[in-house]
Amino acid sequence: MSTDDYIVDPLRDFEVREHAKTLRRALGWADADRVDPLSLEPATELWTIRGKRPFKLELAADAEMSGESGLTTYDGTKILVKIPRRIRQKAFMGDGYARFTIAHELGHASLHLDKLMLGAALPRRLAGNTLPKWIPKFKSAEHQANIFGAALLINDATARRLSSPEEISVQAGVSLTAARIYFEQVQEDLARPTAAARVQKIADEARAALAPKPSIAPIAFLNDPCSCCGQQKLFPVGHKFMCQACDTVYDRFQDGDGVE
Template sequence: MSDEDYKDVPRKNSEVRGLAAQLRSFYGVAGAEHIDVLDCASRSEIWTVKGVKPLRLEVVSDDKMAGNAGLTSYDGRTIVIQISRRIRHDAFLGDGYARNTIAHELGHAVMHFEKLSAGAVMARKTNRNVTPKWISAYESAEHHARVFAPAFLINDAIARTLNSVDEISVRFGVSRQSAEIYFEDVRSERDRAASAAYVRRIADETIRSMSPKPSTPTPSFMNDCCSVCSQQTVFSVGHKFMCKTCNTIYDRFQDGDLAE
């Protein structure tokens, strides 16, 4: 079985971000601006879609990782996340790529326990994993983890007040690539909301335009004819009288004569 990528249950990006928010809450950092991702990965337990599971972080030699930036597996009892000493050192110093790598592996632990328990090894390649063309983005375990990592590291409420990828990258200590994933995802969400509002407005206007207009009641004409145009189209308007044909207004109309 290849460890480049795995086909998993379909998940929308919004669902993945929701799972990242749940892990934030589980670790008690839901409202934190800066996440200590090393501390989170060093906890003894992790919340997953299959319940709370034992967790162990292992820091190994760079040579042992053999082209992998991070690696997640299951030993039958515990979810094991392995990172190299270099990644651990860089993450401690706040390097965005290293922090993102650890959050990426936490995402695999949260979302892909079934695959891990079946023997899969989720490895984040140093030179980016290759996803087969037959695996769509929503079913790609690697795509899930790439969306999960910035969602876990970034405070959504604060990030939505920022206007650029670079601001997000610097503010939350994430790689620029992760910041781009997050920024584009949020922008797409905003565009969809704006598009939905536009379609709703056009639909409402169309419905209103097709609705029958209230009819204007036809006035009740008097038996007398208008003394100006001789048409029998005189009707009362309050205390006065008006001819619908020529628009003449009378102070009073009696016995067919216009009063002074």
């Protein structure tokens, strides 16, 4: 069975990127600024989230894949990534779209083994895949493969020092679309701590506003009435007395003396 997209096990974007980094490490690409997906042509196995599995990157005649740039299937014994010769030639020449197409299909191979073993065929359409709106991104095979492909080709440490998708595209040799996908993810990552700090500040202010006010101990008034207003509202303040009712301040007298 073949369709443009499938519901797959849910993965958040950062989880997909971490899986791509795992494959980079498995292939010895961890620190490479520019990688060559065609170097997998002689490979016989590939890291997947289910462990290493038999694998083949296979060329197909252009006529056989006239409407597709790439296709990932499971033939009963191995994961098979097929690309037409035109894509292979363009990738060899450094074309960003062709390089990303192979990385995209490697995303399907690494992430979606369960679906492939059930008979799914995961193509990359030459005219672009139709993505049903009812499939959420975190469950979309195509969305996950796009995120994976960008993270596989792009050195995270290097790209985070660059200031635009255009710079990333040139540095990593990927399509501008792939570079934009990656750049948007990086911007979200960088903004997340700031947003979290803002949310925390709002929460702290709300808790402070709702917290019960500390109780104030009642003032102990003297038995003597205020000679100014006559109310019994005198209390000691330092070495003097003050009337809470009229704010009159009196000197403190010696023991036994009254307040005048």
